Amino acid sequence: MKEIILYIYPEKSSFIRKDIDFLSHRYTVITPGHEWKVKSMTPLNFLRQLLFLLRFLPKARAVFVMFGGYWSFLPALLGRIAGRPVYIIPGGTDCVSFPSLNYGSLRKPVMRTFIRWSFQLCRELIPVDDTLVISKYNYLEKSDYPMQGYKYFFPGITTPHRVIYNGFDPGLFNGDPGKKIENTFIVLATVGSMPRLKVKGIDLVIYLAEQYRQAAFTIIGIPDWIKSRMGNIPDNVTIYPYLTRELFITFLESSRYVLQLSVSEGFPNALCEAMLCRCVPIGSSVGAIPHIIGDTGYLIHHSGKDYLRKRFDEILNTDSSVCDNLGHNARQRITENFHISKREKAFIDLIESDAPR
Secondary structure (H helix, E strand, O other): OOOHHHHEEOOHHHHHHHHHHHHOOOOOEOOOOOOOOHHHHHHHHHHHHHHHHHHHHHHEEEEEEEEOOOHHHHHHHHHHHHHOEEEOOOOHHOOEEHHHOOHHHHHHHHHHHHHHHHHHHHOOOOOOHHHOOOEEEEOOOOOOOOEOOOHOOOOOOOOOOOOOOOOOOOOOOOOHHOOOEEEEEEOOOOOOHHHHHHHHHHHHHHHHHHHOOOOEEEEOOOOOHHHHHOOOOOOOOOEEEEHHHHHHHHHHEEEEEEEOOOOOOOOOOOHHHHOOOEEEEEEEOOOOHHHOOOOEHHHHHHHOHHHHHHHHHHHHHOOHHHHHHHHHHHHHHHHOOOEEHHHHHHHHHHHHHHHOO
């Protein structure tokens, strides 16, 4: 019989499914049947999770928890008591605080406490990027803190950590490089609330669209109810909600650039998927974005509009042959550095090198 792995999450997203898929090659992966999206359900979710853990934790080889939060506390606590290895995967919002933007789990006192307890109690932390541990922050002109990362906010944390980057399958994201359309920008942003528009840099995208009418901007991930509240949208901006993967890849295939001007990121999956489709990356210098892009695109080092216009003047004057080369290199960078097989191997090595105590 296969050994059992538990995988716990606040809600089931595509990158979590990828982890579950490759773990299922070797182990029986058991996931809870509830999510933590609705705040009023938190007390009931604690009870549900307790029953889930009492049933399955004694049989488990290891437990993975995506993101720190309310959902990570009981697994970390009971795993410590039972001697079962619990690995928490800090992914972004659980390591940052931006009170001025109403963003970051660490800005909430109660959530912050549960995250700190979880990080202290678990066997090991496996963040998706080094910047989530501790890093300088200077992208915003008026930032809330000079640094971000869980060790900045929890300097007493001594739990060991190792970075395991997100992984991608190049076979799932590809396209005909001859279909690229000049001066086209695709923006990939999951936006579930109005404050997230600024967190994902959509305000700056709208500003750029107003300044560069010769360019076309496609934004994917904004539901209609938020779009209706955004006010006047320039006619060179097209906004879509969530799309099927096939249609999503069609947009990536024809877009010359992928634009990610987020205020904060962990390890943005959509940026990597766009790079696999040979989109030239343009990204803010936050989180893993500089490491992802490397020398295959353009970094935006701060959010000032004068600076942003200067950088875009340079970008839009780039020769198409240079862009073709950058797009080719972008795909190669993701394929060579962030292949899904690397993440799978790192997870298996972690499990096999550790054991219940």
